Amino acid sequence: GENVEQHPSTLSVQEGDSAVIKCTYSDSASNYFPWYKQELGKGPQLIIDIRSNVGEKKDQRIAVTLNKTAKHFSLHITETQPEDSAVYFCAASKGDKIIFGKGTRLHILP
Amino acid sequence: DAGVIQSPRHEVTEMGQEVTLRCKPISGHNSLFWYRQTMMRGLELLIYFNNNVPIDDSGMPEDRFSAKMPNASFSTLKIQPSEPRDSAVYFCASSTDGTGLNTGELFFGEGSRLTVL
Numbered sequence: 001g002e003n004v005e006q007h008p009s010t011l012s013v014q015e016g017d018s019a020v021i022k023c024t025y026s027d028s029a030s031n032y033f034p035w036y037k038q039e040l041g042k043g044p045q046l047i048i049d050i051r052s053n054v055g056e057k058k059d060q061r062i063a064v065t066l067n068k069t070a071k072h073f074s075l076h077i078t079e080t081q082p083e084d085s086a087v088y089f090c091a092a093s094k095g096d097k098i099i100f101g102k103g104t105r106l107h108i109l110p
Numbered sequence: 111d112a113g114v115i116q117s118p119r120h121e122v123t124e125m126g127q128e129v130t131l132r133c134k135p136i137s138g139h140n141s142l143f144w145y146r147q148t149m150m151r152g153l154e155l156l157i158y159f160n161n162n163v164p165i166d167d168s169g170m171p172e173d174r175f176s177a178k179m180p181n182a183s184f185s186t187l188k189i190q191p192s193e194p195r196d197s198a199v200y201f202c203a204s205s206t207d208g209t210g211l212n213t214g215e216l217f218f219g220e221g222s223r224l225t226v227l
Contacts, residue, residue: 001168034215043114043201043218044153089153097143097166098216102152 002027004092006101013080014109021104023090024072030092033066033073038087038103047088048075080108112136114219116202122225128190131222134183135204143216144177144187145201153201159185192226199223 003026013019025033031052036044050057050064050073057064061080066073077084085108091100115134123129135142143158157167159179167177174193179185189196199221205214 036216041220043203043220044216045218046215049215097155097158099155100145100153 002030002092002094002099004090004099004101006090006104008104009102010105010107012107012109015080015082017080019077019080019084019106021075021088021090021106022072023074023092023101024070025092026071027092027094028068028071029094031095032093032098033064034091034093034098035062035064035075036089036091036100038089040086044087044089077106082108082110084108114202114204114217116200116219116222118222119220120223120225122227123192124227125193126191127226128188129192129196129224129226131187131200131202131224133185133187133202133219135185135202136217137183139204139206139217140182141205141214142179142185143203143205144185145203145218147199147201147221148197156187189224192224194226197224197226 006023034049035047037047038044048059048062048064050066061078063076087103087105089100089103091098117132141160144156146154156169157177158165162179177187201218201221203216203218205216
């Protein structure tokens with residue numbers, strides 16, 4: 001089955017700097033790659049997703065890139081703000097179930 | 111519009127007791143997923159249903175775990191007997207699509223935090 005690896009597990013960046021989280025997946029049939037943000041005490045929420053027919057997608061300060069050949073994808077957050085502090089999960093799917101990475105705890109330092 | 115509703119939010123029980131977690135998905139969603147979250151293993155998919163039918167239960171840890179979806183608006187996850195290693199946050203999520211290329215956004219509930227002593 002699909003296996004999603006996510007790095008780093010913890011990331012601290014200065015407010016205003018950029019943060020990058022990287023993921024790899026194992027199943028070449030996967031074609032949908034969402035990213036979820038989880039705030040303390042809440043369930044994860046979708047923040048951005050990308051499908052295998054595109055290589056990059058942007059939404060304001062966040063962007064995702066996908067390299068199908070290498071089977072890896074990344075989340076980029078620019079101009080980080082305190083409210084970006086949370087746990088971020090990458091995930092992969094080939095159309096049925098969604099398999100998540102183990103998460104990255106992002107700390108934004110003042 | 112109400113989101114996914116889970117109950118109880120917190121449960122503390124003793125080893126050997128039966129635990130039942132409940133979920134009401136968003137109205138109109140046809141797929142329902144149960145995930146377990148721990149520090150060590152992250153978010154693990156336990157089981158998912160499409161149109162009330164269990165599609166994949168390969169993530170269910172062992173026979174002590176069972177899940178049902180008797181109708182489109184209700185699902186349960188039962189652990190009997192419970193063990194300390196079952197302590198985790200259990201999330202229910204629903205989606206409008208569970209198959210094909212139209213993989214839909216998962217809407218998560220706020221989770222049920224289970225502690226087994």
